[in-house]
Amino acid sequence: MEPVLTKNISADRAPLDIDAYEKAGGYQALRKALRDLTPGEIIETVKQSNLRGRGGGGFPTGIKWAAIPQGDKARPPAYLLVNADEMEPGTFKDRLLMEGDPHQCLEAFIIAAYAIQAQAVFIFLRAAYHESARRLSRAIGEARDKGYIGQQICGSDYSVDVVLHRSAGRYICGEETSLLNAMEGIRATPRWKPPLPQVAGLWGQPTVVNNVETLCNVPHIVARGADWFNNVSLAEGKDGGTKLYGASGRVKRPGLWELPMGTPARELIEDYAGGMRDGYELRAFQPGGASTQFVGPDKLDVPMDFDSMAKAGARLGTGTMIVLDDKTCPIGALANLEHFFAQESCGWCTPCREGLPWTERLLLAIDNGDGRSEDLNVLSMHTRFLSGKNTFCAHAPGAMMPLESGLGLFQAEFEDHIKSRRCRFRDSGGDR
């Protein structure tokens, strides 16, 4: 497949400067958008393209944009808030796009901002992404000097500014409404919806929040059309384009690959990642980050697109899979995951604040050989109490996905830990 989002990204990730990016056809989609297309036409094209949110939610991007009050109902200023707070464990795709092709990111952000008639773009960047910050800052300076950012871009009557905001490290900021609070400089607890951010977001103004990878598709959709974008994808449902897939864990070649949306996990693990390392077997995998269910090898042939994964009782999430091998303790893995979610709970609602540490403590006890069989019932209860609409936001329900699936998939290992009062993985001196 001809790479789309990664066509300018070399193995060492050295980014193109603005001249090289322009020479490679860069900023042509922005020129086309400003010259030939109305904001409404771009929104319609993005709707037709079936681009869905790559941050993990899979919400149709065009529909999200269309909820911005337009025309007579417009209520300026509007904002584009770019969610570059990549912090989902096991996810390392947006960093590639920001480090490897920062101008593609900017071109994408500016076209999207034009489509929703935003007066400013705020890039909310994860604090630990220092190299992304340096490269985006340099690119913003170059783009400003060339008139792609600022007043009357490319001779049009559209003006927009781009602000790079660097956060200070907290997973919950990546949640759409927490992001609004974080950006405003208050504790980043989630906000209630409605109102949607598109109606009342940053400082009460209409705001669209989009993930970096999602937006990077936009210049290509504008340049090549919605039909082309749909045809690139293998997905049967409404789910266009390519996907930046990844694999980490004990595979031979962990990495990232841009492939058609709907590529099955087997192809990723066996072909692109080179299979499992010698001496290791695949036990299970999380398709797209810490907050996706563990699935077993029986799901290797499910197309990795949003609808197919949902039908199989799983979630595509961010599409960067975490591979769990047969010599790593699955109970330890679950304890590690719930430690992360417990630590990153913002504390706003009680089930999440109190429930997540409880699951972590139970899992640690079982892992240490102090578990009791009743603990499994208590863990199972938590997967119900902390899911669905029982919590204020999606943080705890996301945390329960690996746990709920793990209680089923790793039942034998749970029972063995409890019965033998030890962890055989640890005691065998092997990998944990």
Place this chain on the structure above:
Amino acid sequence: MLSEAEKREIEVERAQYPDNRAVSVEALKIVQRSRGWVSDDSLKDVADYLGLSVAEVEGVATFYSLIYRQPVGRHVIHACDSISCWVMGYEKTCDTLQQKLGVKLGGTTADGRFTLLPIPCLGNCDHAPAVMIDEDLHNDVTADNLDGILERYE
């Protein structure tokens, strides 16, 4: 009192945001860069300068893991403890780090050279276990290559 240099940096940020509250995270980080950490006095300096209450700024400061409310060493080691790094041997790498430095997670070496902290996923999962020292990301960090990495930081 904020220094003139700190104020100048904060003013650059202030020009980009519609109100002072939104500047508070950047201002705290500016003060942290120049002073190493954010003491109660530093926090009050930021609050006074931006016209915010100490409680508001404290609420923000304590929300984030990378605003240090205690002194740290000359270099801060952030060891990724999330799932991909854990699968690939975070526990061993972290045990070795703790032994070599003679501190537990959260501790600072007696000579003030290093502070050791855990950090969630660094987005470097294809090179796990990952460690970030100051602003440098290190790939595939194991007990065997730790010495060579640490000696670069004086």
